[in-house]
Amino acid sequence: MLSAPSGKGSEDIEAAVKKLSLVSTSSSMDDDQINPFSVLLSICGQSAPSVLQDIFSRGNILVGRSDSETLQFTLNGKNMLIKTHGLIISIIDFTLSTINTGDSILYLDLSSDPDLFKGPKGDKQSETYRRMKEVTEDCWEGSCPKTNVLWLIYLVDILLMKKSFERTTKHERDLRSLKKRLDKYDSAKEAVLDPFFTDLFIESDPKA
Numbered sequence: 001m002l003s004a005p006s007g008k009g010s011e012d013i014e015a016a017v018k019k020l021s022l023v024s025t026s027s028s029m030d031d032d033q034i035n036p037f038s039v040l041l042s043i044c045g046q047s048a049p050s051v052l053q054d055i056f057s058r059g060n061i062l063v064g065r066s067d068s069e070t071l072q073f074t075l076n077g078k079n080m081l082i083k084t085h086g087l088i089i090s091i092i093d094f095t096l097s098t099i100n101t102g103d104s105i106l107y108l109d110l111s112s113d114p115d116l117f118k119g120p121k122g123d124k125q126s127e128t129y130r131r132m133k134e135v136t137e138d139c140w141e142g143s144c145p146k147t148n149v150l151w152l153i154y155l156v157d158i159l160l161m162k163k164s165f166e167r168t169t170k171h172e173r174d175l176r177s178l179k180k181r182l183d184k185y186d187s188a189k190e191a192v193l194d195p196f197f198t199d200l201f202i203e204s205d206p207k208a
Helices: 013-019 036-046 124-136 146-161 169-182 195-200
Strands: 051-053 061-065 070-075 078-083 087-091 098-100
Touching: 078 195, 124 146, 146 169, 169 195
Parallel strands: none
Antiparallel strands: 051 098, 061 087, 070 078
């Protein structure tokens, strides 16, 4: 098993999503608001190049509070700086991922576990597994960054499905539009350049 440590006070996204308040990225936020835009972008930032393809459930993504107002990460060799809105995101379990260590490829052959792809029809996570199998052609050793995009789509679906937080019609429309555009991207690195995330970037222009 390969895992990463979680921060103190973090909670899984299944719990955190119940507290989500869909506010625009330019709005002020109080202590009870979590900006889902930051959640999605932070996950984009953690995807690849080391992680070639991710499989995770809601319980594998931890959302915690951070005193830092910005987050720095590297994309295509360039340092990026984004607004965090007081969030820190951790992915804690990479057991089913394909990872390039630089010296070798670490992966789990998911074709040896056919039950993984037999989940209920219409279940978002089960459908994502099946889409992954389709795009990888059931070959789990190589690089297939499209799978990261599938999980971003999955997270957008979760945000759209949860009715326990306030959101405007515009917010929901923007998320649905994002979902459609995500499906056209081949990697999370492409997805992070989507106009949806533009207002989160500061000082650095991701397209420069």
